[in-house]
Amino acid sequence: MQPQLFRRFPLxxxxxxxxxxxxxFPSLSKAESEEDFVVxxxxxxxxxxxxxxxxxxxxxxxxxxxxTVFDSGVWSKSPAINRSKVLSRLARILESRIxxxxxxxxxxxxxxxxEMNSQLGRLPEWIDYYAALLRTNxxxxxxxxxxxxxxxxxxxxxxxxxxxxxxxPLLIAVKKIAPALAAGNSVIVKPSELAxxxxxxxxxxxxxxxLPEGVLxxxxxxxxxxxxxxxxxxxxxKVDVTAGTxxxxxxxxxxxANLASFTAELGGKAPIIVFDDADLExxxxxxxxxxxxxxxxxxxxxxxxxVQDKIYDDFLARFLEKVKSIRSRMGDPLNPKSTMGxxxxxxxxxxxxxxxxxxxxEVVIGGQRMSGKSDLDGFDFTNGNFFAPTVVVNVDREDxxxxxxxxxxxxxxxxxSEEQEGVALANDCKYGLGAGIWTSNLSRAHxxxxxxxAGLCWVNTHHRNDPSSPWGGMKxxxxxxENGMEAFEAYSQSKSTIVNIASTEETRQNDDWxxxxxxxxxxx
Numbered sequence: 323m324q325p326q327l328f329r330r331f332p333l334x335x336x337x338x339x340x341x342x343x344x345x346x347f348p349s350l351s352k353a354e355s356e357e358d359f360v361v362x363x364x365x366x367x368x369x370x371x372x373x374x375x376x377x378x379x380x381x382x383x384x385x386x387x388x389x390t391v392f393d394s395g396v397w398s399k400s401p402a403i404n405r406s407k408v409l410s411r412l413a414r415i416l417e418s419r420i421x422x423x424x425x426x427x428x429x430x431x432x433x434x435x436x437e438m439n440s441q442l443g444r445l446p447e448w449i450d451y452y453a454a455l456l457r458t459n460x461x462x463x464x465x466x467x468x469x470x471x472x473x474x475x476x477x478x479x480x481x482x483x484x485x486x487x488x489x490x491p492l493l494i495a496v497k498k499i500a501p502a503l504a505a506g507n508s509v510i511v512k513p514s515e516l517a518x519x520x521x522x523x524x525x526x527x528x529x530x531x532x533l534p535e536g537v538l539x540x541x542x543x544x545x546x547x548x549x550x551x552x553x554x555x556x557x558x559x560k561v562d563v564t565a566g567t568x569x570x571x572x573x574x575x576x577x578x579a580n581l582a583s584f585t586a587e588l589g590g591k592a593p594i595i596v597f598d599d600a601d602l603e604x605x606x607x608x609x610x611x612x613x614x615x616x617x618x619x620x621x622x623x624x625x626x627x628x629v630q631d632k633i634y635d636d637f638l639a640r641f642l643e644k645v646k647s648i649r650s651r652m653g654d655p656l657n658p659k660s661t662m663g664x665x666x667x668x669x670x671x672x673x674x675x676x677x678x679x680x681x682x683x684e685v686v687i688g689g690q691r692m693s694g695k696s697d698l699d700g701f702d703f704t705n706g707n708f709f710a711p712t713v714v715v716n717v718d719r720e721d722x723x724x725x726x727x728x729x730x731x732x733x734x735x736x737x738x739s740e741e742q743e744g745v746a747l748a749n750d751c752k753y754g755l756g757a758g759i760w761t762s763n764l765s766r767a768h769x770x771x772x773x774x775x776a777g778l779c780w781v782n783t784h785h786r787n788d789p790s791s792p793w794g795g796m797k798x799x800x801x802x803x804e805n806g807m808e809a810f811e812a813y814s815q816s817k818s819t820i821v822n823i824a825s826t827e828e829t830r831q832n833d834d835w836x837x838x839x840x841x842x843x844x845x846x
Contacts (some may be wrong), residue, residue: 328591333814338626347449348576354598355436357374357375357377358372358373358374358375359373359375359515359542359543359544360371360372361373361430361515361516361517361518362667363429363430363432364430364431364432364663364665364666364706364707364744365432365654365655365663365668365701365706365707365708366436366479366702366706367663367668367703367705367706370411370429370430371514373518373519373522373542373569374542375542375543375544375548376541376542376543376548376549377543377548377636378547378548378551380550381541381551381552381555382492382551382555383545383739384510384539384541385510385552385555385557385558385742386557387536387539388481388508388510388537388539388557389480389481389508389557390508390536390789390817391534391535391536391537392480392481392507392508393507396507396534396537397503397533397534398480398506398507398508398539399479399506400506402456402457402459403456405453405503405504405506406453406454406457406504407453407515407532408531408532408533409449409450409452409453409456409500409503409504409531410449410450410453411451411531411532411676412444412447412449412527412528412531412533413446413449413532415454415527415531416445416446416449416496416524416527417446417525419523419730420439420442420443420445421439421789423492423520423523424438424439424442425438425656426520426523427441427442427491427520427694428655428656428663429519429656430491430516430517430518430519430520430666430815431489431491431517431663431666432617432655432663432665432666432706433616433655433663433664434483434655434657434660434661434662434663434668434805435655435656435657435658435660436658436659436660436661437615437616437663439698440731441490441492441493441713442492443456445492445493445496445620445802447789447791448496448497448500448805449496449500449787450789451500451789451790452500452501452502452503452504452789452810455504455807455810456504459476459810461473461475461476461553462474464818466820467497468806468824469702469823469824469828470820470822470823471820471821471823472818472820472821473818473819473820473821474816474817474818474819475816475817475819476505476811476814476815476816476817476840477506477808477814477815477816477817478506478507478813478814478815479505479559479813479814479815480507480508480557480559480793481507481508481509481555481558481559482502482507482509482558482559482560482561483509483510483511483552483553483555483558483560483561483562483767483811484489484498484499484502484509484510484511484561484562484566485512485545485549485552485553485561485562485563485565485573486498486510486511486512486514486521486564486678487514487564487565488514488516488517489616489619489620489666489684489729490620491513491514491517491518491519491520491521492520492521492524493513494564494802495513495520495521495524496524497789497793497805497809498511498562498564499511499538500583500789500802501540501809501812501813502562502811502813503533503537504664504810504813505810505813505814506535506814507560507813508537508538508539508775509537509538509539509541509550510539510541510558511525511538511539511541511544511601512541512542512543512546512548512549512825513538513540513542515542515543515544515545516667517664517666517681518540521540522542524540525538525539525540528643532605540620542834545565545569545583545842546626548578548706549573551574552664553576553577554576554580555584556580556742558577558580558582558703559583559625559831560582560583560584560585560812560813561573561577561583561584561585561589562584562585562586562802562804563584563585563654564586564587564588564621565586565588565638566588566589566727567588567589567727567753567798567799567800569588570586570800573586574586574801580701583812584801584802585794585800585801585803585804585812586800586801586802587621587755587793587794587795587799587800587802588621588755588795588798588799588800589619589621589727589753589755589798589799589806590621590622590623590727590753590755590756590795590799591625591626591725591726591727591751591752591753592612592622592623592624592626592753592755592756592757592758592776593624593626593627593628593747593748593749593751593757593758593774594608594609594612594613594624594626594627594628594747594757594758594759594760594784595628595744595757595758595759595760595761595770596609596627596628596629596630596633596637597630597741597749597760597761597766598630598631598632598633598761599725599762599763600633600757600760600761600762600782601760601762601782602633602636602637602689602813603640604642604760604782605637605760606637606640606644607644608758608760608782608783608784609624609627609641609733609758609760609784610641610645610648611784611785612624612645612725612758612784612785613625613627613731613733613734614645614648614662614711614731615709615785616663617662617663617664617665617709617730618665618728618729618730618731618732619665619666619729619730620785621727621755621756621795621799622690622755622756622771622778622784622785624727624733624758624784625639625727625733625734626724626726626733626734626747626748626751627733627734627735627736628735628736628737628738628744628747628748629735629736629737629738630652630738630739630744631737631738631739634737638715638735641713641735642686643689644712645687645711645713646687646710647660647661648661648662649687649688649710649711650697650698650738651697651698652662652692652698652703652708653696653697653698653699653700653701654699654701657698657699657701659698660696660698660699660701662711662731663708664707664708664709665707665708665709665729665730665842666707667707669708669729669785670707670729670730671691671707671709671730674709674728674729674730674732675690675691675709675728677722677723677726677728677732678690678712678732680722681714681717681721681722681723682717682718682721682723683714683715683716683717683721683734684715685712685713685714686713686714686799687710687711687712687713688710688711688712688713688717688731689707689710689712689714689730690706690709690710691708691709691710692706692710693724709730709731709732710731711731712730712731712732712733713732713733713735714732714735715735715736715737716736717734717735719736719747719750724736724750724835725751727753741766741769741770744770745770745773745774748774748775749773749774749775752797752798753795753797753798753799754775754776754777754795754796754797754798754799755776755777755778755794755795755796755799755800756776756778756779756780756784756785756795757774757776757778757780757784757786758779758780758781758783759771759774759779759780759781760781760782761781761782767781767782775796775797776795776796776799777792777793777794777795777796777803778793778794778795781825787805788805789806790805790806791805791806792804792805792806792808792809793805
């Protein structure tokens with residue numbers, strides 16, 4: 323039996339709760355751990371729940387059980403059509419619970435409910451995509467020489483591990499879990515200790531959909547203890563992590579020692595190039611979304627705004643008016659009218675404050691922690707981790723704000739003259755995950771995109787995502803890709819079966835390498 327990791331919180335109660343009454347989720351059974359960590363609401367500092375930490379010893383037990391389940395074939399060798407049906411049921415269950423899960427996401431991350439409703443509403447698409455892929459994906463016959471039939475199949479890797487972050491707790495987990503399950507693996511997930519609730523709930527939904535016990539295990543704990551124990555286990559054949567670049571390097575060295583596969587979506591410092599022929603209103607609105615959605619806590623957040631000379635002053639004036647509008651309508655994250663929420667924790671808030679104190683540029687708006695009451699709804703910002711949307715100009719290319727990931731609602735703005743200079747500024751970064759281009763010139767759009775060193779490049783939009791679209795970075799932004807066929811294949815491996823189809827007589831005549839008479843022969 324799989325250990326009892328999480329007992330479902332009755333989601334129906336979500337319709338009745340007020341945030342001050344939201345005090346507890348059932349945690350892991352004490353049989354699995356003697357320690358807890360506390361999950362708090364970043365908007366007011368109040369405790370949401372306690373979740374029990376899975377010890378390194380119990381991590382090994384869970385992984386061993388996952389390997390046993392894999393070896394049994396109950397999921398790994400289940401026909402593709404059966405796996406597809408389970409995933410389709412899971413997508414419908416998830417779809418029916420989006421409103422309640424969105425509230426949970428807002429409570430544990432501090433992101434606004436408008437963001438979480440929109441984001442979570444699309445999650446069933448990822449599960450549906452891989453369910454459909456299972457029904458349509460085909461093996462192939464390789465054109466092998468000689469009288470040989472060589473058919474190639476995709477088979478699962480075994481036990482795979484996923485380390486997921488706090489900024490998009492359920493989205494990133496589902497993006498990783500869906501292809502891993504579709505391929506037939508046993509999956510171990512360690513969610514962020516800052517926002518584990520929805521991932522734990524999702525694990526319960528998989529059982530309701532018919533996923534066999536032990537195929538998916540969610541293992542809460544701290545990264546340096548529980549996470550390290552997971553990726554160090556030699557039974558784990560692949561690790562897929564979304565984290566900072568430093569964490570990715572540390573985990574990658576461990577994974578490499580075990581000769582396991584590694585996918586890492588790491589840091590980012592996305593540039594947005596706005597050319598003088600861009601539609602001004604659209605580019606201002608698009609840049610504001612890129613910079614401040616999720617309070618800037620995305621790896622593709624538009625943190626470097628690079629604007630061409632001719633429109634720089636006009637663009638900046640309009641952009642600052644947009645930022646003022648965002649700031650004036652911030653409030654309770656559960657208020658559907660609230661525009662922007664918190665950063666995830668006090669520690670993260672203080673890091674942003676320290677970076678702003680060291681900043682050498684000119685802060686033209688924002689730049690500090692928020693306090694007092696909201697103009698929108700009277701919500702008190704004082705006990706929450708709210709940082710005002712911030713714009714900094716006149717930043718040097720050697721300054722920290724230009725070079726390092728902030729992971730908060732802070733954007734630096736820099737001007738450029740010629741196209742080549744704009745591209746050079748965009749590429750002047752150790753990261754290469756996302757980038758944006760705003761222009762009405764079709765030739766320029768394709769030309770500049772081709773020269774941008776990033777795994778994702780949006781033209782006249784930003785942060786578009788789809789289950790079919792590969793997602794990943796260049797340079798220090800990581801290795802490998804999420805989404806699409808690439809992810810499915812990364813969670814499986816090819817297996818060639820080569821069958822001699824020659825007649826018995828032909829085989830006797832032509833395939834006796836150690837024949838006593840004449841030279842040994844072997845065709846193909």
